[in-house]
Amino acid sequence: MRQDHSTGRRPPTRRTTLTLPADSLRELEQIARRRKVNLSTVVAEAVTEAAQEHRARRRTSEFLESYRNAFAGFSAEELMILDGIILESPAKR
Amino acid sequence: MLDALLGPYLFDTSAEGWFKRNESEASRAWLRSYLARHPMHFSGVTVFERARGYALLWRQARLERRDQIEAARMAYLVDPGRVWPVDAGISVIAAEITALLPQPPTAPRRTHRMVESRQDRLVRWRFDAMIAATALATDMLLVHNNAADFESIRSAIERAPGRFPSLGPLRLTRCGSIV
Numbered sequence: 001m002r003q004d005h006s007t008g009r010r011p012p013t014r015r016t017t018l019t020l021p022a023d024s025l026r027e028l029e030q031i032a033r034r035r036k037v038n039l040s041t042v043v044a045e046a047v048t049e050a051a052q053e054h055r056a057r058r059r060t061s062e063f064l065e066s067y068r069n070a071f072a073g074f075s076a077e078e079l080m081i082l083d084g085i086i087l088e089s090p091a092k093r
Numbered sequence: 094m095l096d097a098l099l100g101p102y103l104f105d106t107s108a109e110g111w112f113k114r115n116e117s118e119a120s121r122a123w124l125r126s127y128l129a130r131h132p133m134h135f136s137g138v139t140v141f142e143r144a145r146g147y148a149l150l151w152r153q154a155r156l157e158r159r160d161q162i163e164a165a166r167m168a169y170l171v172d173p174g175r176v177w178p179v180d181a182g183i184s185v186i187a188a189e190i191t192a193l194l195p196q197p198p199t200a201p202r203r204t205h206r207m208v209e210s211r212q213d214r215l216v217r218w219r220f221d222a223m224i225a226a227t228a229l230a231t232d233m234l235l236v237h238n239n240a241a242d243f244e245s246i247r248s249a250i251e252r253a254p255g256r257f258p259s260l261g262p263l264r265l266t267r268c269g270s271i272v
Contacts, residue, residue: 056129084142
């Protein structure tokens with residue numbers, strides 16, 4: 001189980017019952033045997049990584065969505081102005 | 094290729110512009126990997142440049158288009174990322190950079206019917222110096238899409254290390270090389 005390095009304590013855990021695909025479970029058991037750790041450790045790491053990946057996907061899609069909303073409907077010249085390049089017609093100068 | 098996990102990185106205004114134009118699967122995958130570990134870091138100067146852009150477009154727009162521009166501005170401001178203020182330290186570093194390089198290294202930008210004035214080019218150059226100074230002060234690699242300006246700053250800092258004690262080098266990566 002991972003430790004919180006700032007406090008040296010393990011994060012709190014909770015018991016639960018999961019139904020997992022048999023193939024995946026066998027693979028996780030093999031990993032646990034090879035690494036000489038218990039199955040809970042391997043499952044916890046896999047779940048943590050999956051949650052992190054899920055968060056990343058959500059943040060990416062939120063980020064791209066806000067980009068689309070913030071920059072959609074502008075011409076190339078208008079996008080340059082939004083990038084800090086202030087353009088004007090030579091006649092105005 | 095830039096390792097997304099080794100961040101956080103500071104993103105120049107030009108880099109943000111590159112990401113909004115480049116929605117390839119490779120750039121999305123890189124962003125996904127980066128955002129799994131780190132927020133996007135920006136200088137307050139980038140927020141200023143964008144907000145000024147929205148304000149100028151709003152003022153120039155016909156009445157019926159102003160709502161769209163305001164909605165876009167609000168969408169941008171919902172989450173502008175982790176924004177670094179230009180504090181005293183960053184101001185001092187930026188001042189050294191602009192003293193070393195008072196003039197921009199390239200000419201004003203132009204399109205087939207619009208031009209950037211010399212004054213605005215100079216202002217943009219000074220903003221680049223502030224963004225480079227933010228990268229130096231925070232010891233973050235600067236992701237950019239503006240090689241001419243930032244490579245000039247990097248070279249100048251390397252030629253005058255005594256003016257930037259315990260800082261640098263300015264670490265740069267161009268957007269095109271991250272994926």
